[in-house]
Amino acid sequence: MTTHSGSMEVVDATRDLATPCEDAPPGQAVGSAPRLIDVETxxxxxxxxxxxxxxxxxxxxxxxxxxxxxxxxxxxxxxxxxxxxxxxxxxxxxxxxxxxxxxxxxxIRMDLESVRMLCQVREILECGIVRIVAENHTEQQIAVLRASVERMERAFEEIDSDAYFEADSAFHRDLARFTGNPRLATIHGTIYRQFCMAIPKFMFEAVNKTSTRKRKLEHIEPVRHRAILEAVEQGNVPLAEQRMRMHLGGSYRMAKALEDFQRALTEVMD
Missing domain, CATH: 1.10.10.10 (Winged helix-like DNA-binding domain superfamily/Winged helix DNA-binding domain)
Structure with missing residues (x-):
């Protein structure tokens, strides 16, 4: 329907919406909504x-x-x-x-400065993540995290770096997932993968083989992960954040030790 007001023409925009489509593809009912095609965009x-x-x-x-x-x-x-x-x-x-x-x-080849910056980002993200999960978690989620810690402990004793890093990845990934915030989990996943790329697995084996039993019990990463888990399970937010911060500080010290080792090796070879 079209009406006129002075020199202005006003068109009824609802007319075409109610009019059946005369050019519908074969097999599609006239006036029906177009079929959605499942294509990979x-x-x-x-x-x-x-x-x-x-x-x-x-x-x-x-x-x-x-x-x-x-x-x-x-x-x-x-x-x-x-x-x-x-x-x-x-x-x-x-x-x-x-x-x-x-x-x-x-x-890109990650240098120590890159690792330091990644550790800063991880600290901001993961202290926030552990705070959220410590404040609100289920028994089932704690059981999933505990299973990852136990796999880490077994892998460390068996000097199985592949199994260790797989369990470590699962622990941090699940913590991020248990926040219930998919965007936070996605951002964390990107940073975590970049960090893992910068820490060669042979460093794990070197630390394991040269550590005394006492040092293992006091300083190794599985113990730190278990300490984080215990604080989360207790709902102790300040302690969970503190232990996560200590854990990430240890990761940076490991990276620095790796760089020092590589520098010393280069000097010997020269």
């Missing part, structure tokens, strides 16, 4: 590319300073270069890779 493809590259960095297939070739990733995933390029933009923003014009992308 470019955004979802870029997420796949992101996860693929991060996983290969974390497991050592893309070691520090190695090239990440856009075309090769696209071929591995069976997609075009566009979503891979989008994933690389995100990876560069998050500090995983460095893209250099006409030279491609390379995995």
């Amino acid at each position: 470019p955004r979802r493809l870029s997420d796949r590319a992101y996860d693929y590259i991060v996983s290969n960095i974390a497991n050592g297939n893309y070691p520090p300073d190695s090239r990440v070739v856009e075309r090769e990733v696209a071929e591995a995933l069976g997609t075009s270069n566009v979503p891979v390029r989008e994933a690389m933009e995100r990876l560069e923003q998050e500090g995983w890779i460095k893209r250099i014009p006409r030279k491609g992308a390379r995995v």
Whole structure:
């Protein structure tokens, strides 16, 4: 319906909404809503590319300073270069890779300063995470965390670095998940993976083999994880935060010891 007011024409916008669609595709009822097509959007493809590259960095297939070739990733995933390029933009923003014009992308090598900054971010995030979980948790969640701590303790005694870091990752990941805040868990996951990339697993084995039994009982990471868990289970927020802060400080000291070891080894080799 169209009405006129002076020189102004007013169109009834509801007319077309009530009019059946005469150009409906075959098999679709006239006037019905269009069918939704389940397609993999470019955004979802870029997420796949992101996860693929991060996983290969974390497991050592893309070691520090190695090239990440856009075309090769696209071929591995069976997609075009566009979503891979989008994933690389995100990876560069998050500090995983460095893209250099006409030279491609390379995995960033983490130095001690990078580890220090990651530890700062982890402290802010994980002290907040442990506070939330200490204030509000279930018995089932505590049981899940306890199982991870027990796996860490067994792995440490058996000098099984793969099992140890898998259990360690589960402990921190589940703590973040138990906050009930998916965005917080996602941000934490990114920072945690970057940190793990900077701490070679052989450092774990070196610390284990050279530690005395007394040092193991007082200072090793499984003991710190159990102490964090006990404070969380008790609902003791200040103690949980304090123990998490001590744990993360130990991680930075481990990274510094690793750098000192590598420097000494280089001097000997020279």
